[in-house]
Amino acid sequence: MEEKKAIRKQVYAARKACTDEKVEADSRRITENILSLPEYRQAERILVYADYNHEVMTGFLIEEAWKAGKQVAVPKVVGKDMIFYLLTDFVQLKPGYFGIPEPEEGEVVQWEDALMIMPGVAFDRKGHRVGYGGGFYDRFLEKHKGIKRVAAAFEFQMFEEVPTEPTDISPEIVVTEKEILRF
DSSP states (O other): OHHHHHHHHHHHHHHHHSOHHHHHHHHHHHHHHHHTOHHHHHOSEEEEOOOOSSSOOOHHHHHHHHHTTOEEEEEEEETTEEEEEEOSOGGGEEEOGGGOEEESSOOEEOOSSOEEEEOOSEEETTSOEEOOSSOHHHHHHHHOTTOEEEEEOOGGGEESOOOOOTTOOOOSEEEOSSOEEEO
16 A cells, blocks of 8 residues: 555656647547557447546547537546446536536436546556556456446556456556557
């Protein structure tokens, strides 16, 4: 736990140190890398987080998915769970859990065949992920095993090794502005 805390602190400081321009430029490169994935091109449905506080920006990806005729859904925290809502317009998003943009209402989706773009604090080169500590993605993915998992991360979020727990569900692909890692 202490090691995860230290990693979170380090990454939060690095994110805070990034300029808005750097976050946007690197997010656009990450978006291009995700768009190049066969898994993205084949997916008709995308589950994607709404970015917050200098995370990899997902708005560019959402817009491209809409242009390509894909359905997009974003999560809302309800109790200890995440529920995904169909997103058809950014005006649906309002500050929710911890100020993170969430849909207030709309159509709940129960997609089992989808591509998930997941956030995280840190990742390692074996595919392990350190999340924000709430376990929301792990609990959701435990119930939805057919969903393909891609993590979007800045290069400074990559570590040689991060601590893991038996309940952690790792991404199958991690995409940064510089590389695409498959596990």
